[in-house]
Amino acid sequence: MAALAVRRADFLMALAYATDLATGHSRDFALRSCVLAMRFADVTGLDKPTRRGVYHQALLRYIGCNADTHLLASAFGDEIALRRDLQKIDIGNKPELVEAITRALVRAFADLPPEDLAKAVERGLAEAMQVSVPILSGHCEVAMRIAERIGLSPEIRENLGQLYERWDGKGLPRGLSGDAVKLPVRIVTLAQDAIALTEAHGFDTMKAMIAKRAGGGYEPALAERFLADADKLMAGMDEPVDRETILALEPIPHAMLDETACDDAYVALADMVDMRMPFTFGHSRAVAELAGAAGKHLGLPASDIRAVRWAACTHDIGELAVPVSTWMRAGALTERETDAARLHPYHGERALASLGGEGKAVAALVLRHHERLDGSGYHRYARASDLSPAARVLAAAEAFQTAREARPYRAGLSDTAAAAKLRGLVKEGRLCPDAVEAVLTCAGQPARRASPERLAGLTAREIEVLRLIAGGHTAKEAARQLEIAPKTADNHIQNLYSKIGVTTRAGAALYALERGLVE
Ligand SMILES: [Fe+2]
Secondary structure: OOOOOEEHHHHHHHHHHHHHHHHOOOOOHHHHHHHHHHHHHHHOOOOHHHHHHHHHHHHHOOOOOOOOHHHHHHHHOOHHHHHHHHHOOOOOOHHHHHHHHHHHHHHHOOOOOHHHHHHHHHHHHHHHHHHHHHHHHHHHHHHHHHHHHOOOOHHHHHHHOOOOOOOOOOOOOOOOOHHHOOHHHHHHHHHHHHHHHHHHHOHHHHHHHHHHHEOOOEOHHHHHHHHHOHHHHOOOOOOOOOHHHHHHHOOOOOOEEOHHHHHHHHHHHHHHHHOOOHHHOOHHHHHHHHHHHHHHHOOOOHHHHHHHHHHHHHOOHHHHHOOHHHHOOOOOOOHHHHHHHHOHHHHHHHHHOOOOOHHHHHHHHHHOOOOOOOOOOOOOOOOHHHOOHHHHHHHHHHHHHHHHOOEOOEOOOOHHHHHHHHHHHHHOOOOOHHHHHHHHHHOOOOOOOOOOHHHHOOOHHHHHHHHHHHOOOOHHHHHHHHOOOHHHHHHHHHHHHHHHOOOOHHHHHHHHHHOOOOO
16 A cells, blocks of 8 residues: 555644634635635745745634633633624723623623623723633643644744734733734734634725734734735635645645654544544543453454554534533533534534545545444434444544543443443444444453454455445456455455355445445
């Protein structure tokens, strides 16, 4: 097989999508801001290193903003709604800021009697800075650390550490001012505000607001230059952006990730998603470890094991669309909240849609991670025939890991109790027995059955061949795809036919279909 090579920019688009969800920005906001900021970089004639900085700052500005979101939600309620409000105002303008925070507090404490509500709002306002400054400073630090883990340069990391800094020194975390705020930061802040303000107030009002804020949030010369070309720069800025546009905008050389670098990047993404709330911290990387080990135990092909590991790292990326205040609720969710929460596999698949090649398999698994064999899962109510062995392994690993973790509305189960719960789900026909036993074995639980019969007889290579044959490929084509000699492919086919008790391609295809080996 050819060595894996993934454009890092593809991966950055998944991160951008995730941060758009978490910060309440509109669809493709970060991608559109990348297009706008790079247009602006062209107009201002920036050199290559600065253009590189602009490109990454636009896509990744908010990658640290998941950290400690539970603290933000405890203080201000629905953090996504608050972030949406903050996008429309000048944070350096105290009355505007107080108004936005007051609105959040009123929303958060709406259930209190009027007198208690007034007191809660007063207390919240008094404590607002004390609560938010450490959280926002933490976002900057986390952004820099995640950037390091996906292999970005010290310059790009430094820019990300300045995401809340402003020209007038009223930003965070260090109150830098003027040229001390890096040029890519100044450009991207202006570009992103231009899009958010246009969406909130219209194009003409956006221009008036940018002009008014020159010398405040924005460098005056940059604001002036932007306004002079605003019509041209903002053309088409309300339209979706496709993958190829973002790939083409990346300054050369284009960064590539090999399999090890992809592993690091996926685990960084897992940690970014999970650090939103204390009870999910480390969840996805634990699911990845279990699912990868279980896939191996079952003898799945290497490409499936890789896909299941990466899908496990990203399976809950779509949860970012739902405010932390919902996930942290100890009581029951409303119907509307339940619907929103159950759509997270859909958002997860969308986030990963930009990933070419291998990414498609990862996205397909993420989409199915809460589905059950009997159709009782969500959100598409898929059934056994739509759930591949890798999907079944991911579902089992996710269910086991979640059962042993505490949630606001229940305590975590012991490993033994979690294992019993999963075996109960097998009995009910919801989870795959082979996948569950493989996960439990890899989690150190005593095995209940021998190696699964369904796949145990086939080697990983034979499963790959079987899939291709079942998908209508000839032996010769399968050999070419797997980069093996036609004679070797013939041998694999003969061996697997005799192992599974078939004599024809059609028989093999049906066998594969019955066992969920083809999609
Ligand atoms: Fe999930």
